[in-house]
Amino acid sequence: MKQQAWKSLRVEGPDLEGVARLLLDRPARSNALDAALFTDLPLAIAHLDASSAVRVIILAGEGKNFCSGIDLSMLAQLNESETTSSQDIRDGARTSLLNVHRVKRLQAAFTALEECRKPVIAAIHGACIGGGVDLIAACDLRYCSSDSYFSVKEVDLAIVADLGSLQRLPLLIGHGNAMDLALTGRRVSASEAKSIGLVNGVFESKHVMEEQVTALARNIAAKSPLAVVGTKKVLLKSRDTTVSDGLEYVATWNSGMLLSSDLKEAIKAQLQKRKPIFSKL
Template identity: 60%
Template structure:
């Protein structure tokens, strides 16, 4: 398996279709470095293309999930985008915009990945950490987890996806309050707003529960699972009628697979269904 500077990828068990992606800079509280933004989308693409992978679990090594974007990365962006060529501020601004779009693309890779992504959060989830988790499909955390949309305190307008995704998860009013104050909020408050589905007493308990949930999803029809993710994401941008039309078109193709008759047969025979890899 490919080695990374900022990530570790582990198969849950030798025969499991669940793979864990760990943020692996615990000494920096898993800050998002320039290497991360290069490695993360590549790693997700490789996992997405691997037929052995059905579900991905995103976690962080150490006491904290993610402390946000590494400030060295921010400084590097600003220095490389300074107006040097003929002192042209327009060209400098275009370079900076292109760099920001590249960072955004690394986060959006979570949604672009066809496989469902579950995230387990412990300790701090700050700034860029919020960008990450709001792009995941299912979110859990521990009691000691805390969150902050911190960018406003660093004189930055959050630009990697939180302002676009968070309102749809916690509601517009909650998102505005969190983004403008930059305040720290707890695991229980995150649960009350719907940012996470469940709060666990410990990381061990959370990891065990996530493993069971991920294995359960991995046992389902791969086409049904990826279709559910794809339709849910697409439906955010559509009216109900448009969403219904989209899923009808989707299923008119996907229901022709062998998965449906296999699922029905397994149910009648009271056995576990066996689906082809994707």
């Protein structure tokens, strides 16, 4: 797959099994989320999603920490531009409309992870703060090393978290736990993150986590890509609808997918007691 030049990210792979790594690549700033990230991320996800060679994506961070949150210099620039816009326009409603547009653009960058057809697995180490929590909440699976810690930090910056944490965390960890984290901004250890459901598993070190998450990703990548894509889409649809609507959606999905060559290959492989070989998307 042709490699693209991103300012804040780096793509590795995919490997022969179809696993690609998407790396936050600002280690000197603990991968603080800058303006370039919000431009690069949806483009990089679209690039990986469009590649038939990619079946699973691992999202990780370079350096000592996964992500230290929004780059404060970016917040300062936004505040300055909003002040300038307010003075130029002299209309609070127009300034507010512009701000809504800006926030929705930032939100869309993280929602791209959720809307990606391929599963996205977050591999977290060290700090995962503020916007970093927004980021992993939009992923499909989350794993961390034992040195990881998490904080929904926006309340300490006198702002309301607006990139997805307040919407997705209650679905992952429950309303009460989400309220606790969002109102206190307190630090949550890896073990507590596992106990409340923020992460799916904790590993003793970054090295072990990388090995195990890669093995997990390859396990998923070996399955029918049609079934994996469909499972992700149906689960997300069911999360956001009633049981009845979710059942209707999966019935419609399978009505078009049950006649696939992947199903025939899966059955044949089971009967022949071998691993199935599935075509790319």
